[in-house]
Amino acid sequence: MPLHDACRPAVRAGAGRAAALPVIALCALLAACSSAPTRHGKVEGESFQAGELIQSDSNRMATLAMKENLDSLVRIMDKLYRRNPGEWKKTAESREAAVAYVRIAIMERQPWQELQGERDVAALSLALRPDFTGDRVAAFVYAAADTIITAHGNRTSFTLVDGLDPQRVFNAARNLEIANWILNSRKSSSGQPLLLSNELAEQERNLSFEREMGKIIGRLDLVASFTTERYRRSVIGYGQGLLAGPFMQFLPVR
Template identity: 25%
Template sequence: MQFSARLFQLICTVLLVALVAGCGSMPKPMRNLGKSDVDFVMDVHAKQLKVQMVELTRKLYVRNPVQLSKNPSATIDSRIEQIFGPEESIALPPLVFDELGGVTGIDAILLSFDESFEGDRVFAATVGLSEMLRRSYNHQQEFFIIDSLDEQSLYNSARNIEIFVWRLYHRKDEYGNPLIYTNATTDTGGDISFDRLFTKMVMIQDMMALIVADKTNRGITKVAHGVAQFVFLPVP
């Protein structure tokens, strides 16, 4: 009886792996058979993060039209398509563009704040931030039972968003103007919608890190340092 139960479990596991391996071409209801409750939660978080990133990209280009004009053939929608690709993709390719000299992830973010960089800073920043976040989700936006995420990478990516925001608000050119414009403030207040977007993104990553840590029963190594010492954390 015990042998039969183990054999049945083995057969189920093999069938499940085969099911998940072919999930990309299957209808969504069938793909859902290969998911646990946590996988559905991962799906929601990954897709919501993409929604926030698309909105951020659009808002940055509206606020920084001079950056978009550096590529005469580009539009906001074409840039979004370049970075985020088809809506229903399960696996997401690494974001590498000749326009940025092949740099991506944190290196592309750093390039966007390099005063000597003459290219599209918004493109460099959003490509870099998007690639860093994709790595925290193993370049996936749909997850199955055999998939796993790293809670430390998720946590580090949340801190990197905060570091990105600090640089975004403080890096200026030789004339004291922001390298990339964000919130428009006036004496009576102003637009703080960028702050709300970044807060949502940090909350998504922190929540996902806690969920994965609970699932794997592993701890998260937290960091504490001053703003002036901010250095981007690794997200392998």
């Protein structure tokens, strides 16, 4: 038998194995994707409430943004308490209890005693002073929440009779940017960071605090821009009605 005839079956077998490798790799990849452990969640709307009947689209968006911002601040508080356990011990017997106390004070608009009656940006300034000796996590989160609520006219829910000043909402976003920068750069009287927030170690990088603050600032900017655009479009719509009115009348047909 000639040499090339003897080698032909071996060539076909080798080619078959080579062709099968990409198929096996593709199947393995698909199997890995189908069993990925990470769940990204899904968008879910809230159940209908009677109060929505007196809300416009912009009212509803502002209400949802406020809810998400306050929830983000609670998550920030929990993160800061985990990294600074000495702070929650100044407020409660447990981290969970301290979070609950601060949340109630925010939602019920109760003053936080350690802030000495100061509100919004004045409270932020006090909470970020190097010589502040109280629960700095509670004071910072409470003051940040109070700044946001004050900028929204001291409301957390909005209806058709409520209006927003977009400039004040925009200013609140800038104030939180400044507060975030101070928190990450200023030192206490002992030369230590005011609070441990982000982690930038060589082995581990944890920027969850920064991301959550970025979400809050982004939502505030969106509400400010949307409110400004809504007022602007209202004026334009009114002008269009005046100009187009004479040309939009029905013509006689008989």
